[in-house]
Amino acid sequence: MSKLIASVDQRTNIVGQNRLELLIFRLIGEQPFGINVFKVREVLQCPELTEMPGASPCVRGIAHLRGVPITVIDLSEATGGKRIENLKTAFVLVTEYNRTTQGFLVGGVDRIVNINWEQIMPPPKGAGANHYLTAVTKVDNKLVQVIDVEKVFAEISPIDEEVSEDVKKQVTDIDLSALTVLVADDSSVARNQVKRALSSIGVNVELVNDGRQALNWLEEKAKEMGGDITSKVPLLISDIEMPEMDGYTLTTSVKNHPDLRKVHIVLHSSLSGVFNEAMVQKVGADQFIAKFHPDELASAVRKWMAEP
Incomplete structure (x- = not known):
């Protein structure tokens, strides 16, 4: 077998x-x-x-x-x-x-x-x-x-979903209140884990269920803002496995879009195989994080939301 x-x-x-x-x-x-x-x-x-x-x-x-x-x-x-x-x-x-x-x-x-x-x-x-x-x-x-x-x-085995106090202190040096992170994940449990972790450090979070919804949301935001959206939405956190459009295809679509290509993308997946790092480079994502570690996620958000 x-x-x-x-x-x-x-x-x-x-x-x-x-x-x-x-x-x-x-x-x-x-x-x-x-x-x-x-x-x-x-x-x-x-x-x-x-x-x-x-x-x-x-x-x-x-x-x-x-x-x-x-x-x-x-x-x-x-x-x-x-x-x-x-x-x-x-x-x-x-x-x-x-x-x-x-x-x-x-x-x-x-x-x-x-x-x-x-x-x-x-x-x-x-x-x-x-x-x-x-x-x-x-x-x-x-x-x-x-x-x-x-x-x-x-x-069966609940995990610690809290961001540590040390990491919370590290993210107080930038104002996140006017910025939004878009999170795409087909698992309601995973979406809520990410939302709780990011909300605890003062990040505004929008949640969608799959890659197709994420791309539509970003394109609508680009229409509203008349172009580049990174002044308001600098970061997308996406699962890889999702119905209708997976995270790799979503990443490629975003990076090829003239109004979206500056959005930083973190692929956040339970898939922990060695192929992920190579695929991150292939599709143009900025980082891969294996689920679920709230401190790593919060640190990545601070890094990519602080960068232009």
Whole structure:
């Protein structure tokens, strides 16, 4: 099954073209789910698990992979479904996510599909605030659901979202009150994390759900201001994985726009693979920050909002 995962060098050819490779898997039943292949280091049949006393019920245990302990999370149970009972037929998706390596227990793995981000749509409106989806798409006439893994992590292992007092003191030397940061992220959890961190240092924040909305917002702002917007909106913080338009394509579009190209762009993503630094240079972004470290984010905001 590990042969499903191709080399990073091969897959980077589609990055920046608003395309992705989606690993299709199942939890319980036949409903297909998807995860970006770039998040996945390895796919293997569920190994022997060692229980963790006191851990969340969704944490099924620790897997020892080549001497390295990996926490294994039951993705079905973590998203409100039934526990995956038959570990002998289950698989573990070993992922790099938010600066950590962990495994997601799934019921079965299907295949990898190459798809355009424009075919990835936001979840339907009216689904409420408690669902676990960031996007949906169709593959072979079946609806594939993309799970909001950031929400899963936030519930199982909450992280410190506060900017330290030392960093707060460092940003008091510039007046941020007249400036706005645009934040684009398809995860409501991630958007709110960024907003709380930046609001704590006095930054005005506008939130949008995907790259298409971000580009439209910036273009409208340029029309209002009659050209260059950096005196009011000097910085865009963007996720990479987003429905309709990904962060790489958004960056390229902004940097090629005569009224937007001076906007600084920080790509802020849970994708922590080594390809990111090269892609930042390729598409013209100013910085890459792996999610989620509030002090790094606040320091980057101070740097790029202070620069002309």
